Amino acid sequence: MTIDRQKQILAGLPADKFVGRTVELDAVFTHSRSSSPGGMYVLSSPGVGATEFLRQVYDGLFAEHSGVIPFYFEIRRTDMDAAGMAHRFARAFLTQAIAYRRNDPSLLNSSLEISELAEMAKPSDGAWISRIAELCEPTGSGIGQRSIGACLSGPARAAAHGARVFAIIDSLHETVHLPDGDRFVSELEEIFSRGKLGFIFGSRRRFDPLDPRRKVVHIEPLSLSESGELAQMLSSDLGVEINDQTRDLIGVQLQGNPARIASLFAAAAVRKADLNSFRQISSVYSDEILSGRIGATFDSIIDIAAPDSVSRRRLLEFLLDSVTSAPARTAIDIWRQMFGMPDEQFGRMIEILDIEEVIHVNSNTVEAVSGEVVTADCVVSRYMLEVESRSAAAVKAEILTQSLKRAPRLMARLYRKSSSLGICEMLSRFDCQQVPAVLFDYGRFRDAYKGRDHKEIVINLYEEESLLTLPQIVYADSAASFNPSIAAVIEDERTAVATGFSESKYTDDDQIAWVAAEIDSKLEAGPELVEQWCDRLEAVAAHANFDRRQIWLIAPEGFSPQALDLLRQRNAYGSSRQQAILLNRFLDPSQKEDEKSDIGEYEIVVPMGEDTELIAAHAVEEVARRHHFPQKAINQIKTALVEACINAAEHSLSPDRRIYQKFAVEADKINITVSNRGLRLADARGLEVVPTGGRRGWGLSLMRGLMDEVRIEQVDDGTRIRMTKFLKPQDN
Amino acid sequence: MITERELDVSGSADEKSAVVLAGDYLNKITGEQIERECKRRLDEGCTQLVVDFSQTDIVNSIGVSILLGVIDSAANSGAKVVFSKVKEDTIELFEMLGLTNHVTLV
Numbered sequence A: 001m002t003i004d005r006q007k008q009i010l011a012g013l014p015a016d017k018f019v020g021r022t023v024e025l026d027a028v029f030t031h032s033r034s035s036s037p038g039g040m041y042v043l044s045s046p047g048v049g050a051t052e053f054l055r056q057v058y059d060g061l062f063a064e065h066s067g068v069i070p071f072y073f074e075i076r077r078t079d080m081d082a083a084g085m086a087h088r089f090a091r092a093f094l095t096q097a098i099a100y101r102r103n104d105p106s107l108l109n110s111s112l113e114i115s116e117l118a119e120m121a122k123p124s125d126g127a128w129i130s131r132i133a134e135l136c137e138p139t140g141s142g143i144g145q146r147s148i149g150a151c152l153s154g155p156a157r158a159a160a161h162g163a164r165v166f167a168i169i170d171s172l173h174e175t176v177h178l179p180d181g182d183r184f185v186s187e188l189e190e191i192f193s194r195g196k197l198g199f200i201f202g203s204r205r206r207f208d209p210l211d212p213r214r215k216v217v218h219i220e221p222l223s224l225s226e227s228g229e230l231a232q233m234l235s236s237d238l239g240v241e242i243n244d245q246t247r248d249l250i251g252v253q254l255q256g257n258p259a260r261i262a263s264l265f266a267a268a269a270v271r272k273a274d275l276n277s278f279r280q281i282s283s284v285y286s287d288e289i290l291s292g293r294i295g296a297t298f299d300s301i302i303d304i305a306a307p308d309s310v311s312r313r314r315l316l317e318f319l320l321d322s323v324t325s326a327p328a329r330t331a332i333d334i335w336r337q338m339f340g341m342p343d344e345q346f347g348r349m350i351e352i353l354d355i356e357e358v359i360h361v362n363s364n365t366v367e368a369v370s371g372e373v374v375t376a377d378c379v380v381s382r383y384m385l386e387v388e389s390r391s392a393a394a395v396k397a398e399i400l401t402q403s404l405k406r407a408p409r410l411m412a413r414l415y416r417k418s419s420s421l422g423i424c425e426m427l428s429r430f431d432c433q434q435v436p437a438v439l440f441d442y443g444r445f446r447d448a449y450k451g452r453d454h455k456e457i458v459i460n461l462y463e464e465e466s467l468l469t470l471p472q473i474v475y476a477d478s479a480a481s482f483n484p485s486i487a488a489v490i491e492d493e494r495t496a497v498a499t500g501f502s503e504s505k506y507t508d509d510d511q512i513a514w515v516a517a518e519i520d521s522k523l524e525a526g527p528e529l530v531e532q533w534c535d536r537l538e539a540v541a542a543h544a545n546f547d548r549r550q551i552w553l554i555a556p557e558g559f560s561p562q563a564l565d566l567l568r569q570r571n572a573y574g575s576s577r578q579q580a581i582l583l584n585r586f587l588d589p590s591q592k593e594d595e596k597s598d599i600g601e602y603e604i605v606v607p608m609g610e611d612t613e614l615i616a617a618h619a620v621e622e623v624a625r626r627h628h629f630p631q632k633a634i635n636q637i638k639t640a641l642v643e644a645c646i647n648a649a650e651h652s653l654s655p656d657r658r659i660y661q662k663f664a665v666e667a668d669k670i671n672i673t674v675s676n677r678g679l680r681l682a683d684a685r686g687l688e689v690v691p692t693g694g695r696r697g698w699g700l701s702l703m704r705g706l707m708d709e710v711r712i713e714q715v716d717d718g719t720r721i722r723m724t725k726f727l728k729p730q731d732n
Numbered sequence B: 001m002i003t004e005r006e007l008d009v010s011g012s013a014d015e016k017s018a019v020v021l022a023g024d025y026l027n028k029i030t031g032e033q034i035e036r037e038c039k040r041r042l043d044e045g046c047t048q049l050v051v052d053f054s055q056t057d058i059v060n061s062i063g064v065s066i067l068l069g070v071i072d073s074a075a076n077s078g079a080k081v082v083f084s085k086v087k088e089d090t091i092e093l094f095e096m097l098g099l100t101n102h103v104t105l106v
Helices: A022-033 A050-064 A082-101 A105-109 A114-119 A123-136 A145-152 A154-160 A172-177 A181-194 A224-238 A244-253 A258-271 A278-291 A293-305 A309-324 A332-339 A343-355 A373-387 A392-419 A423-428 A442-449 A454-462 A527-543 A561-569 A577-587 A589-596 A613-626 A631-651 A681-687 A699-706 B028-043 B061-076 B088-097
Strands: A039-044 A068-074 A164-170 A198-204 A215-219 A329-331 A359-362 A365-368 A434-436 A467-469 A472-477 A495-501 A511-518 A549-555 A573-576 A600-607 A658-665 A669-676 A709-713 A719-726 B017-021 B048-052 B080-084
Touching: A022 A039, A022 A050, A022 A068, A022 A198, A022 A215, A039 A050, A050 A068, A050 A164, A050 A198, A068 A082, A082 A105, A082 A114, A082 A123, A082 A145, A082 A154, A082 A181, A114 A123, A123 A154, A145 A181, A154 A164, A154 A181, A172 A181, A172 A198, A172 A343, A181 A198, A224 A244, A224 A258, A244 A258, A244 A278, A244 A392, A258 A278, A258 A293, A278 A293, A278 A373, A278 A392, A293 A309, A293 A343, A293 A373, A309 A329, A309 A332, A309 A365, A309 A373, A329 A332, A332 A343, A332 A365, A343 A359, A373 A392, A423 A472, A423 A495, A423 A511, A423 A577, A434 A577, A442 A454, A442 A561, A442 A573, A454 A577, A495 A527, A511 A527, A527 A549, A527 A561, A549 A577, A561 A573, A573 A577, A600 A613, A613 A631, A613 A658, A613 A669, A631 A658, A631 A669, A631 A699, A631 A719, A631 B061, A631 B088, A699 A709, A699 B088, B017 B028, B028 B048, B028 B061, B048 B061, B061 B080, B061 B088
Parallel strands: A039 A198, A039 A215, A068 A164, A164 A198, A511 A549, A549 A573, B017 B048, B048 B080
Antiparallel strands: A329 A365, A359 A365, A434 A467, A472 A495, A495 A511, A600 A658, A658 A669, A669 A719, A709 A719
16 A cells, blocks of 8 residues: 655655655554554664654654644654753644644644643634644743643544544654653553554664563665665656666665765756766765765764763774774673773763664674665775775775775676565575475486476475475574674675474474575586585584584586485585475465466567668567467567667657567567657658558558557657567467 | 579469578568568569568668559559568568558468
């Protein structure tokens, strides 16, 4: 469910420019509409847009006008104390309640006094509004202890009088900066838990939630496709050119963080620079790290955590050590000793850095947040500037060149991740199923099935009598999570450790760990590679104290006979990629349909003239044949495509003299799109002089006769013809 | 490339036949070559034009249009037109555009 296209009230973006979060929005709106909603936490990491998310929720609830008064309140670092914040809270609630009841969002920006606002209340709300207004007026001595509770209880008071309220309290983690922040949060939790109202507490995910029983919605960084969508939108809005490669690099390097992505584009726009090469991105990025918004955000966190120069310098030294050494974990006591701060001050520093995810505090250790490229660059640049006293130019050169060198590695990692089998997820789905044992034995699989048709293999697998019972897996994670020292030589997405029980008996003897890796080998993997990997995975299992383990290697083309012998000696399983994909069919039956719905998309551009339509025809013939279209249909498709190309060449007066074609194959059809620049077909046909006898102009008729569907699509320039041929069963 | 030879396809003693080989792709260029050759043969008094499609894989609408011109020219000269060894898919195309009403298929 998406937000209605409501008026922009508190949100910073129009609803249609808010990327992603569809599932999360649905969860929150469903919660708000529940008859007894209670409380919910919305937790997020820094910069992922949680505040914008909550403001979009507010705007949506306001526009819905279902009778539930939405109330949004953001806790700010600038609030000096709990009393001041409570007063602001009460005023905000009054303003928003009256604005909602009067359906007049402009009241939210008014500077009316509380008494004036109260006068605008509807008579039915008068009782509780006037009471809240009364309580919120400061006395001569300021707002006392009692009034804090009263100010915070405005929504509960309204609910007690029959008004339905849904409160969104944002940035709860900012209370860590208040001297009496803990008290504020406790009062808030107590008041809201007692009342009959629905509410959301929004906070950084590392800020401890008060009630672990509450529902939680996590706002995660944007996915790669969502980052791309955001980048595309910013590119268009700000006039900053990007391409497919740079769009993806931006998403990967900035790790789906919308705030950072927006900062990068804003900086590029100010510089009138494009982001259409890795070099351009690195240049704008390095400026942002050094003196832009991204760097400033980091600086503000460090300034608050370590306000004096000595502790700041020491902090930078420790952070540099954390981001550059492996393993990047230090006992917290060492930090405490080296800083020599009073305990309270040290605790506050650690808490702030943890909440803002500059570091990760886990029990008694402090470590760098792994894979955090931007934070690492900020740390390195600040260290170079402030501790090593290097010049800004030298630091920029360092950040820029490192970014440029890193870019291809980041992209390579992305491509490898995208192509990985998802071993961890696959192991997680092991749940005592019985699957053909041959799927874990490359030697037997090769002998029985290599070279056979895929459908035939699947049918025969279902008839296999020798079965392997998989364990019940209770926990799976990357191998590096179990043994960080191995992180340098393995990739997270291609190795996994899964613990479970062979027969669901939950005894020591029944416990087992599967340690698996997807390894690289152009041909059949040889014995040296197998030995190396078996050693690595054994080391992971030993480090994690797994007595019973099963090693499983997956190589793209399987294993050589010598490697198979070695696998047997080490009681390890070896599968080819094909076997692993087939295994997935048994583990997840819904995937049986995925192969059918796979779309093959092909694109070709040919110049006009010189019978180049034949090149296109031969290409589509190969495509159609590959997807098992019968020969008769293939010939029809070829002829229709030739006609479309001739049409483009003859009528378009195209300036670039190119014909763009796309062949999209689905399970039951092929869609062919032929497009070109120049005159539009309708305009060109109006101008065409038909020779006597009227025998020209048969192209379109032929296309319609040979294909199942033909559409000429409206485009601003040139022509786009879309044709479809359905796959019919072949005659035997 | 078009080749041609003289053959008596129909077997009639009065008929003078010419065989013209259509190439693998019957388009504007190859169509015009066929047209020129056929006209030459008609001028020489040919009474039966045999167009051999045994090697023809693709025919486009311009090629068909030119063939219709050849058929018209032949009709005006009192000659017959025969299409030989036409692939099934090409026959379907010719039928769609009405050519098969005016020629003999062998």
